[in-house]
Amino acid sequence: MQTYEALVAQAQAGFNPTRTRIQVSMDSGAQHRGAQATLDALRRAVADQGADAEVGIVGGNGMCWAEPLVRLWLPGRAPLVYGPVTAADAPQWLCDVLGGNLREDLVLGTEGETAIGGIVPFSQQPYFQVQRRNLLARTGKTDPESVDHYLATGGYAGLDKALSGLSPEDIVKLLLDGNLTGRGGANFPAGRKWDFLRTARGSEKYMVCNADEGDPGAFVNRILLESDPFLIIEGMTIGGYVTGAPYGFIYIRDEYPLAVERVCNALDQARARGLLGKNILGTDFSYDMEVVRGAGAYVCGEETGLISSIQDYRGMPRIKPPFPAQAGVFMKPTNVNNVETYAYVPGILANGPEWFSSVGLAANKGTKLFSLSGRINRLCIVEVDMGTPIRTLMETCGGGLSEGSTFKGIQQGGPLGGVIPADWIDTGLDPANFNSQGTIMGSGGLIFLDERDCIVDLCKWLTHFDSKESCGRCTTCRIGSMRMVDILDRMTKGTAVAEDLAIMQHLELVMNNANCVHGQFTPKPFNAAYKWFKAEFEAHVFEHRCPSGACRDMVQYTIDSTNATGTVATTLVASCPVEAIVPAGNSVAIVQERCIRCGLCQSAAPDAVTVGPRTAFQAPVREVRYG
């Protein structure tokens, strides 16, 4: 059995390049943008040009908008990062950079501290300056499929420290001193949770990592799982040591196939080096774990649902107590934490609790990962101090919204989260700010909205998602969420009545009695949206119109027959994707039943098509029983 020092020495020997090293970022975001083709093209180009270079992979570094990234590491120099480098660009790029032309047109920056020609170091770029990369320190710089890269960059220092002298109690104290709280959204102190399991009776206990990141629009765990899987494994191994749990499960959603592959590979490599399994690092501590691949159930992100799913049942949450620390997997004591929480543990051990607690806010310390999507210019994953204003993320990291659009708000915290309005822009991203307003910050997904987006429609979409993903065990949630969708659907169709708004608020009271947080939080998006965007709801309900124009069921396109003749008529017929425009006399007309109101005819012939409120609208004849 090799000692930690020997493992690190062996890993470091091959880490720094002795010849040109070219690495393509290979996370699933990059793969969706053709990174595999770029990698293949670079391999071919190196062979064709007879270049003295090695080609490998690295993880993604969060700059999703510039994928596929290529990292050029010349011996003795700081690495340079390029992007996007397409397969077509690759051969010429290789030829240029090996010939001494550093291709400043494609470069994003250098990882070093000093500028090279016109290439600005990342540390001097605003995008990185506003971030503090504690968890993302390694992503995009190491090969996620190599334990050696992890070891060479300080990996397993935390576990080594734990096993060479720290008692489980010491580690619990370190976590409590640092005040590490759960990153999944509930913010429960991790040290206390671990202590529950440590003091639980019996020797059959389990560590569980909740990597079922189901919130649509949140993909912060994806980067850790795909680009630095060893970090999570090390965190869980330390957890096993602290709590006395001999076995762990990491539950990864099926939509992240690359994450499953990377974590499985990482487990094999860790086992081969004696960092997992029996007698870890030559001590008498043993711990092993496996990957559980989910199968597309959002509610398995709830810890009791996740536990049911691991033990062969339908992934239905159950009423707590008993809490997982008392009866979890196979009815044995279990600890469930989020990916980010586990990922923070090795660093806290290696660098001390101050490393964690010296940043962030008094109540919520450390950094937090956020994923920016929606109407933002630059899709990215960033890590910032708790309390960083939304404006910083939106403008500095996300590059603002597209030209000419007005910031309307943010959908945050997933489908059980909420919507916040534009005047929150200078509010800090601190769970306390959200909780005090009756909403949640959630696990890190921020979806930016502009004036084109209808809050009522979005609200319907979110509630529909919750309804679809309800496990169905309690009637409160199963039927309650369906009723909410029905009402919101009426609102977006212009057939809602005034009572519907009151029923929505009553439904919230009912839903509060659901068995688990899925049901209890289903009304949250409506609540937040109604609180901040009341006028928009009222326009839908009382005036039967959608101010942003996104609710297609409220509008009707009509063709002005005098302007739609001859070639214009032909253009109109050709423009319709659903064949709803048919000849009528010497002009054309829209068959309203077929029209999906996509607006393509209006773009094709703006003078001939007008859009107005739906004339077919009829006030609903409906008895509302309520009171």
Add this chain to the structure above:
Amino acid sequence: MVASKTGETIEQIVNEYRGRRGVILQVFHRLQAAYGYVPQEAMEPIATALRIHPSTLFGTLTFYSEFRTTAPAKVEVGMCLGPTCHIKGAEVVKQVLEHRLGLSGGDHHGGSDVAIHEVECAGHCHLSPLVYVNGVPEGPVAIAAAAELAGRIQAKVQD
């Protein structure tokens, strides 16, 4: 029942997990990889090997949206209906595809030529609205380009 793509039979897969617990999802994933769906014929052998009642087993199988109980279509179209795709018009794209491919509402499975189903958001929002054609991402699919995409899907069905 279709032939196994990986060459593994139901028996071989089930035997690997005999007597273990907490393995159902793995067994189903393996079966789906081999057959394209989880065949009804596998239920009895799994129930016996894992000592789980067939009704519990079927309950687990049908709880998860990723598992199919009938053979996939020749061309499976996955529509991402995540929030970013939604606000950028995924719904309209879906309606156009459904119209052009002759599908209207609901899942079309059971070995048909083409089927549209929804897939969960995995954060590839730079491609929104995102459509997967047999697992290959296509995007952004502008509303105006949806009809053309339908044509390409149709061509795939025919070869």
